[in-house]
Each structure stands twice: as C-alpha cells, then as structure tokens.
Amino acid sequence: MKGLQKNKFLKRVGTVLLTAAMLCGSGIMPAEDRLQVVQAAESVINSMEYYSASDGPVLKNSGVGKASYGFVMPKFNGGQSSWQDVSGDLSVKVKTDGIYTDIDSVSSFVYNQNWGHWNDGGFTGYWFEVSETTYLQLYSKSTGVTLDYTLEFTNLNKTTITSMTATDGPELTAGPTGSIGFTYPTFNGDSSIIYDAVADDLKVYVKTLNSSEWIDIDNNAASGWIYDNNFGQFRDGPGGYWFTLTESINVKLESKTSGVSLIYTLKYEKAERKSYKLSPYDENTTIKADEKTGALGIPLPKIDGSPAYQTDLENFVYEIKIDGNWVELGDYSKSTFVYSGNGYNKMSDKNQWGYWVDYIYGLWFQPLQQNYELRIGYPENGEKGAAVNDNFVYYTFIGSPGAHRPTPPPDDFKIGDPNDPHIDGYDLVFNDEFTGNTLNTNVWNYVTGYYINDDPGTWGWGNNELEHYTDSERNVNVAGGNLNLTAYEEPKSFPQDPTRYAQYSSGKITSQSKVAFKYGRIDFRAKLPAGNGLWPALWLLPDDDTYGTWAASGEIDVMEARGRIPGASSGAIHFGGAWPANTYLDGSYAFENGERIDTDFHTYSLVWEEDMLKWYVDGNLFFYANSDQWYTTASSAKGAPFDQEFYIVMNLAVGGWFDGGITPGPGDIPATMQVDYVRVYKEEGDTKATASGSGLGSTPPPAGVAVTGVSLDKKEITLKQAGETAVLTAAVTPSNASNKNVTWTSSDTNVATVSDGKVTAVAKGSAVVTVETQDGKYSDTCTVKVDIQETQQPGNDHVGDGTTGLNRTGTTVEFYVNNAVFADLHYKVNNGGQINVGMKNSGNGNFTYTVSDLKDGDTIEYFFTYNPGNGALDTQWASYTLGASTQSPGTENPGNPGNGERAGLVTMYLDNDYQGKAVSFDIGRYDMEDMIRAGIPNDSISSLKVPLGYKLTVYRDIHFGGESKVYSADSSYVGNDWNDAITSFVVEEATYYIYNKNSGLVLDIAGGGQDNGTNLIQNTPDQSAGQQWKVTAVEDGVYKIINVMNKKAIDVAELSTANGGNVHVWDYVDGDNQKWRIENGNQDYRLVINKLSGLSLDADDWSTEPGGNVIQWQAGDAQANQLWRFEIAD
Secondary structure, rough: OOOOOOOOOOOOOEEEEEEOOEEEEOOOOHHHHHHOOOOOOOOOOOEEOOOOOOOOOOEEEEEEOOEEEEEEEEEEEHOOOOHHHHHHHHEEEEOOEEEEEEHHHOOOOOEOOOOOEEEEEOOEEEEEEEEOOOEEEEEEEOOEEEEEEEEEEEEOEEEEEEEEEEEOOOOOOOOOOOOOEEOEEEOOOOOOOEEEEHHHHEEEEEEOOOOOOEEOOOOOOHHHEEEEEEEEEEOOOEEEEEEEOOEEEEOOOOOOOOOOOEEEEEOOOOOOOOOHHHHOOOOOOEEOOOOOOHHHHEEEEEEOOEEOOOHHHHEEEEEEOOOEEEEEEOHHHHHHHEOOOOOOOOOOOOOOEEEEEOOOOEEEEEEEOEEEEEEEEOOOOOOOOOOOOEEEEEEEEEEOOOOOOOOOOOOOOOOEEEEEEEOOEEEEEEOOOOOOOOOOOOOOOEEOOHHHHHHHHHHHOOEEOOEEOOOOOOOOEEEEEEEEEEEEEEEEEEOOEEEEEEEEOOEEOOOOOOOOEOOEEEEEEEEOOOOOOOEEEEEEEEEOOOOOOOOOEEEEEEEEEOOOOOOEEEEEEEEEEOOOOOEEEEEEEEOOOOOOOOOOOOEEEEEOOOEEEEEOOOOEEEEEEEEEOOOOOEEEOOOOOOOOOOOEEEEEEOEEEOOOOOOOOOOOOOOOEEEEEEEEEEEEOOOEEEEOOOOOOOOOOOOOOOOEEEEEEEOEEEEEEEEEOEEOEEEEEEEOOOOOEEEEEOOOOOOOOEEEEEEEEEEOOEEEEEEEEOOOEEEEEEEEEEEOOOOOOOOOOEEEOOOOOOOOOOOEEEEEEEOOOOEEEEEEEEOOOOEEEEEEEEOOOOEEEEEEOOOOOEEEEEEEEEOOOOOOEEEOOOEOOOOOOOOOOOOOOOOOOOEEEOOOOEEEEHHHHHHEEEEOOOHHHEHHHHHHHHHOOOOOOOOOOHHHHHHHHEEEHHHHHHEEEEOOOOOOOOOOOOOOOOOEEEEEOEEEEEEEEEOOOOEEHHHHOOOOOOEEEEEOOOOOOOEEEEEEEEEEOEEEEEEEEOOOEHHHHHHHOOOEEEEEEEEEOOOHOOOOOEEEOOOEEEEEEOOOOOOEEHHHOOOOOOOOOEEEEEEOOOOHHHHHEEEEOO
16 A cells, blocks of 8 residues: 655545555545646746735744644746756755754754645645744745745643534535544633643544444554555544545544544445446546646546446556557556656656546546547446446547657666676676576575464455465575476464464565665566466665665565566556555556567666665666655655665566456466566776675585476377376486476366376366476477266266266276375265265375275265375365266366356356356365366356255355355356355255145155155145155156155156055165156146156145045146145255
8 A cells, every 4th residue: 555645744535545556645626626736847946926815924823832834835937947946946044043044954853853845735845843933934045046935833721621513514424435524522612722732631432323332443554444545633623534435424522531522424426327337527528638738637527427446446448549550558568658656757768658536536647748549448237357348438639749758867887798797897796697506595584474474464465465474495496597486275273363364375485684775776577477367577675674674675676577468567666654644656667569578587776875766677777766756754864764775585476466457367377577687886986886785795506517408208198087097207307307396287187186196086177288398498299188978887987086086887996096195085875974084195196095886876985194294184074976967067168168068967157157267066066276276266256056855055154154155046147145155165965855846845755665666645744754856867858856865756656657656665676756847837836747647746635634635637727736845955
C-alpha cells in the first residue's frame, strides 16, 4: 500500500485508496483545477505575490502549545512559472534574534517534523507547526527577491469534554467515491473551544451499522482503518474528520474522562443497476489538452446512469489507439503511457496517466503533444475480465504540440561487457558471475517460507503473493553460467495457518549482512520469464533499518517486470514513512524492435549518486529521480533514506498486487529467471561510496566440469493401460560432469506423468516427456503414447493416478504406491476389521500389495501411508466396490477435449450452466490439493452435476472444514454464497427415503423381513434401515435399488410383465426384473419403470394407508400414486 506524507497540512475529504496498485493520493481536485499540474517557464524567480488573501501575508491560528499553518505557494513571475519550475531557486528563512536565517540552519526547525511541503489537488505549498508567533521569508537564491509571512500564534489551555453537539449531521451520506466528512462538534456548548484544546480527551470508534461492537481505530491498522489512508482529519475551516467508506458505518466520538459521546451515521448507498451499459458522464467527449502543460482530465463514464463506485474501478477497460490499433493503456510497451500512481512526475519525459477523485472518479493525462483516441469499456455482465463487446465510450484528445516535456539529464553511461567486468572510470567492488555449480553462500542467503518474520498476518509477503520460497536446488541453483530461480506449482501450508496454502514454490536470495553498498552502480544481466502472474525482481533493501521499518528506510527496485507484459520492465523507489505512511516513484521501459524480457538476456542497471538515482536497460536511461523528490519522515538529512548501505535481493514471485492479482494460466508454470551476473561498482575517486560485509572478496566455489549435452535411451514409448509404467534413462555428457542434476516434465500430465525418469500412464492420449540438465539447460525428449482400450475386460479395473491406486484382475486387487521411500496399506473388507500391512518394495521406489479371493459386490475401504521423499503423509480414506462402474477420478474425458464430464459421476464445472472446464469425480474425499491436481483451481466451481445415487458435500475450507452444504441433484449455479468458494468436498454413495406423492408414505420392507420374497409396502416414515435404499447405476440410465437393512433388491415377482404384478425384494442376480429406469415425472417426483416389463412402480389401488401393497402398472399421465421422490436419508 502507498500512504501519504506525515504531517501534511492540508488533508481534504475525498482522499481514497483506489486499489493496491493504483492510488490517487491527492484528495479533492476542484474541477476548474484538474488541468493545473505543471507549467513550463523560466526557473529563476523574478517576482512573487501571495496566491490569495487567505495565503498571506498574515496567517492566524491557535492551539494548545502549538498550532499548524499552511499556505499555497505564491505566484511566481506573474503566474507564468510553477513551483516545480523554480523549486531549485526557492528557499525559506526564519527570523531569529531579529535576523532572517536559512531555515536549515535553525535547530528548532526539522524538515518533515515541524515544517515541509504539501501537495493536494494539484496545489503545492508549505506547512509549519509552531509554538510561538513566527516570521518567515521566501527568497530567491539567484535574484534575492523576497516575500514575507507572519504566522500569528495564540496559546490555548487544555480542557476536558462535558458535552458535544454536532455541527454536521449527525446523519450524512457519502458520494459515489465513498468520501464523507464532518466538522468537529461544538464542545461544552462553547464554539470557541477548538479541537486542539480537547484532543487529548477524545477517542474515535467505528462500527458497521449491523454490528454492536465498537472498534478503536487509533493506531489500529489491523482493524482495516488506517490513518491518512481511509480516514483522517482535515484542517480547512474549523477542521474535522473524513472517512472513505465501502459500507455504511457509525462513528462515535467519546470523552476519555466523562464518557460523554456523540454518534454519527455515515451512509454509503449505491444505485441499483439493471445493466452495466456505459454512457459519457457529460456530453464533452472531445477534450483539448492545456496549451502549456499538455494536461487534461476526464470523468469516468456512468454505469447504467450512475457514477462509478470504488468497487467498479478494477473492472474498467482502458484502450488507446496507437498506429490504428486499440492497445491496453496499462501496457506501456504498446501504449507509450506510463501509469503514475502518485500524480504527475515532473522529472519524467514519458507520457503519463493516472486517477483523480473529486466527488467522482476520473483519469488525467500529461503531457499530450499530439492527438489521441481513447475508449473506456466495462464488461457487459459486470464481471472483471468478461466480454466488453461494444460497451465502450469513445473520447478524442486534442494535443498541444508545444506542451512542456521535461528533458532528461546529461548522461555518459557506459554499458558493460558480459565477458569482462571492467568498465573505464569505475572500480569493481563486488561481482558474482555464477560460473560454478553451487550457490556461493558466503555471499548469498536463502529466503524460505511464506511469511515475513513468521508473522501470520504477513502471508504472501504482505503483497498477496502466491509463492513460498525454498532452499531446494529445484528452485535455486547455479548452472550453465547462470543463477536460476524457478517457480513450480507445488502447494504447501505452514504452521502459521495450516488452512492457507501457498500454491507455488520459488526461489529468493539476498546478500543481507554479507554484501551491502552505498552509491555507485549495480548491473544485473538477466533473462526473465514471460507468462501471467509472474513477477521477477532485482532490487535493494537497507542493510540496517536506520530510519525505521519499511518504507521509512527506503527500497530501490532496479528491475521489476510483469510476465504478462513481456515488452516492458520498470524501476522504482519506495520511501516516506513506515507503512502505511509510505509513498513511491516509478518509471517504465519499453523494449524496441520486438525485443522482450524473455527472448534474450538484458542488462538492468542503476546509477546511485548522492542526489540522483538513474535507471537503465541495455544502457538506455528510462527513469531518474533526485533527492528533492524523496524523503523519510525520520530525518531531515538531505538524501535520506538513500544515504545508507543497501543489500541485494533477487527473486521470482508469483501473483500478488503488482499486476492486479493475476495468476498463472496453463503453461505459465514452471518458469525460470536466469541471472548471468551481478556487478557492483564505484566511480574512481568517489570517497563517499562505501561497501561492507563478510562476502566482499569471497572466493566463489570452484567451477567443475561443465555439461555438454543429454540424451534419452528411448525416443517413443507406448503404454496400454492406466497405471502402467516405463523407465527412461538420461545420459548426461561428459560422464565426469560436475552437475548431473536433471529435471523431468510432461507436456500433459492428464495423459502421462513423469518422476525421476519413471513415466506413468494416466489416460488415453499423447504427451512429450522432456529431460533438462540444470547445468547448461540441455534437453532431450521422448513421445509417450497411452493407448487405453475404451472398454475393459470383464473383471478388470483400475482406480487411481500415477502415485497411488489399485488394479483389479478377476478376484484379486493389487494396491500400488509409486515414487516413495516406504509405503503402508490400511484396509477393511466389507466393513470388517482394519488390516495394516507394509507394502512390498518392487524396486525404483514402487510398492505393491495384493488382496485375493474377492468377489463382485465386495467393498474395500483403504488408505495409504507413504513417504514421497519429504516426510510421511496419509491419504484420505477411499472406497472401491468390485463390479461397480469405476473411473479414475479427477481426469478429463480424452474423447472430449476441454470438457471432462463423465456420465454417472459427479462433475464440477468452472462456469454457470454446466459450461467451461469440467472434471468428474467418483466416490472419495477430495481436498484442495486433489482439486488442483485434477485441474480445478481453488475456489473456482460455479455449477455441478450430481447423478442419482450420489451425494456431494462441499466445504468452504481445506481439510473438509468450515461451512458445508449438501447437493443431491444437478445445480446449474451453486448460488452466490458458494460460487467460487468450494475448497474441499466429499463424494459419497447416497442413501434415500423413497416417498409416494399420493400417500406421502415411504417404501418399506414388510415386517422388517430378511428373506427373499418379502413384500414391498408403503409405510409411515420412521427412519429405520428397512426404509432406506441405495440406488446404483448398472447401465446407462438403468439402476438397481438395494435395501440398506437386508441388502436385497426391489424385484418384480415371477418375472411378471402384467399389470398388477407384485413387487417384493430378492437377492440381486442382475435380472432385468430387478433393473429400473428412473425418469423425470413431475417436479421433484420421478417415475420408476421396470426394464423387463416396462411398467411403473405403483401404490396399489391409490392406497394412502400404512402397509399398502406396491405393484407394477402401466404408467399413466404422471399419476400421483406412480410418482416417487428420492430424499437423502443422511
């Protein structure tokens, strides 16, 4: 998050945090001043006059011991020059002992503690906090022109509060941006008592309207209320409090001593929309840029006739026409416009854009020297990322060819030679060329885990990132002359919060406490990965937090990139106060001639001088900042916080706020960032540049014998059934290579998986297995064809995946675990006693165990305990019934690419109305990891199908925790409460009560009989086992119905095909008289039709009496006595 400068004098109602990635830190911007950003004029002051009568020469205020003052900068040179133009010529003096003295020489004044600059709504000025009447003088360093100010101070005594009366409200309604404020109340019935007199006695509490719990929001960022971020105080007029709302709240002001309180109701109401159709906010869609500045502003379009709300902002689509093509405004590599989250950067020569807020939201652009066309769109269904189609509003910008554009500073940058670290005019302070085979831990530290300092509140490194870092060579290794940081899809939870998973593993290293430097130059030469959700970064952090926690002590980002936009990179500095009072400046670089971050190595450089920072890509200067633009709230020292030693950080992040929370798509992971070298220099003769740390001069590990190639022993293999394996052997050359480590990948893990060369068939299709060396990235491939027959031989079956499962052949079931150190099986047959056995090691990390003498209908419940190499784990209980139609769960249908629906299985869909990716699941327990392995991202299910015979229980949390809901039928939309909220689930065989529509009675076994031929009746529901039934598919659309108590099937007596044929129960023998088609009848009721006779299950003679007989009869026109409702019994 980005905050605001501490102690800034003017703080207007309306400051709003737009999103974590786009901040308008400027509060209300009056409409007539939206274009007053920067003007171009002479940089020497020849005249000054007060901006207005309220901005000098005398400013009066009162307070308890001290008071704050502020004024807008004067008009320079008759209004032809702005403060930005003349800032280098302007200084401040204070009268001490009758003499005006430069303020930096007066010990009682400390910059950013009791005086400084403010910037608000396009205006700039000075603020001061004084405890006595003070005389100031602004003066020109070059011409001597002066302008005097008097800050007249009246001291007040403190008091306590005995009463409060609202001067605004106390019921107020916020505007579309959620911004609202109220002036301080009248204290003790005396309007002359100001806030400062009672400030020490006043507390502020907040609660939502439907809550009874008041929250103390003073220094309580954990509450979500952050001062100067979404609430604060304004000093304009009598002063007061401001809030930025996302929902309606109550605010309570309360006296600490007397308990007297005053409650305000602040409402935030949104218009009810019937569509998301855009229309211009006003009729002016052709806008002319300011002649001098090239600046212009536009309000965001209305949505269904109402202004945009804060929650709408991330859904808007902004496109600008470049060379006749519409391109994303936020993609600087194509649009040439840089997003500037903290307002116009006067040091940048780039086209810039950003947000403004003034009761409504809008965009600003500067400097426009040519004409442009812009269009703003919004998804037609209101969902982020959905189709916009023709839902656009079009704008025409008329540029000003003469608009001022800053000129970059003179530059004589010399680009380095990849093969030679020497650069004329520089001394090499530190370098790592990554020429060995191992990471030099004398220089580098591994970062591991998912939390900052193990604090549970900092998951995702405070940025909503999705990766956990490891010290594994899989994620961090040195090979082929490069440092390689690689991200994999590898979910893992941590003790800080076992229910929260980091979806990806990756690498991050730092030189903290081992190599740090101040001033000079650093070069990184790197090749970066492209792909959604990838965030490679090369950056610097302070070796000691001299000025406080982040970002008071600063951060320098030498390079950050969004893998989604491979044609650009960026640099930035973070500074100001400790979060959330921090701020930042950044700039972007666009590659030319089709170059990208991922197609070649590029050199990313920073030149760090005492009063200037400059960023380069391949020797091209693209961003710079000077010490007038940065500061720390902890010191007035010029250059702070970037006057201390910083250490080096390199990492590959995944997800996070940097690119708006975008996550990787198929094929984006695994991804690798390669760093060729890191080199740190200081200018020859620079006595202020320093470097320290135990890693300086460290000798890197000796280089070994380099890899020159790799080959596989097979180029093609064919596997005939799921679970079948084959072993590939990789030969690394030369045979005495120092680093023979290789990685294995499959192009389609839904077809075949690979681990350490062992290939396992999963489903029919073709995949390519690739082996790649860590050293040199040499590779070879093998084509894997999986040719599973669509129908299996009677008595043969397979359930599982490439790691665990079972294979049935006739009367035996062989359980298997692959790629393990050890494996145990725990199982029960037909709900008997649990048997625990050690599985047989069949070699290559594969384990098996065989259970024999089984028959169709036997049910085995089982789970495995095994160690895949990083610790033992237990699988969930699973169940297998011999002779039942089974399917390896969680796999897509190879005959229907893109749609994994399987008839007769529970099927999950990513979109409403059974659309999008579909994956089917048989009976079992499926946690988040199982969903991800099956190809379903966490929290992504929108519709589902639950066939008759199944029950689906979904859970909001992992490990089957949190709120749950049961589905026993198809759902084209799971509902707002459960849409994209399912994290784990259980598929079970359902047990039913079967109700007759006419009588309201349920099917039952006469007398609770256990014998074949016991009559089927309807009876009063009593929840006994004789009234409970299992429904199992035996053919497409045909079922057997088995009683839970006596395990017998509903059966038409004597194979009758006549009306009135009696229905009883009998051992199931697979006869057609025991098979039933269950068809839709009327609403929730169904017809039950016998396969042999074609007649319907019927309550005889329309009986409504308990004990009434059940027969078969020709199906009528949805007759109530032939309609049956299947209701879940448990």
